[in-house]
Amino acid sequence: MLAVGTKAPDFSLPDQNGTIHTLEEYRGKKVVLYFYPKDNTSGCTKQACGFGERNHQFEELNAVVIGVSKDSVKSHKNFETKYNLPFVLLSDTERNCIEAYDVWKEKKNYGKVSMGVVRTTYLIDENGVIIYASDKVKAAENPAQMLELLKDN
Numbered sequence: 001m002l003a004v005g006t007k008a009p010d011f012s013l014p015d016q017n018g019t020i021h022t023l024e025e026y027r028g029k030k031v032v033l034y035f036y037p038k039d040n041t042s043g044c045t046k047q048a049c050g051f052g053e054r055n056h057q058f059e060e061l062n063a064v065v066i067g068v069s070k071d072s073v074k075s076h077k078n079f080e081t082k083y084n085l086p087f088v089l090l091s092d093t094e095r096n097c098i099e100a101y102d103v104w105k106e107k108k109n110y111g112k113v114s115m116g117v118v119r120t121t122y123l124i125d126e127n128g129v130i131i132y133a134s135d136k137v138k139a140a141e142n143p144a145q146m147l148e149l150l151k152d153n
Helices: 042-053 055-062 073-085 098-102 142-152
Strands: 012-014 019-022 032-034 065-070 089-090 104-109 112-117 120-124 132-136
Touching: 012 089, 012 112, 032 042, 032 142, 042 055, 042 065, 055 065, 073 089, 073 142, 089 132, 120 142
Parallel strands: 032 065, 065 089
Antiparallel strands: 012 019, 032 120, 104 112, 120 132
């Protein structure tokens, strides 16, 4: 996980519509950048829907929500459509951004060890500096937690 106070790595990734996004284009806004393992899984769906339900509140606080996983653009489009998600989902199939943000880690699941995305959320300020980072994210609680954090910053 990257340290608070460091400059957030830029990225250039396609969203669910194939449009390329960079971190630089969000200068002047706070960015909730959350990394999640997989579209349409239980925890990831709870987390995404929680962000979706609160999206207007994030916008009122001059913040954008961006989800990142290694799923394809097509998978993200299906996920967005199924749950009516109103924010950007970035597809990082090559894991460039995922690795730059240090969220590709060894995971243990039912005793089996494998590599995968560790659910992690960063809050990046208007100048591109990380002001909050957590890899101890509870999917269902994360959206409300990030909203409260934004109100305090």
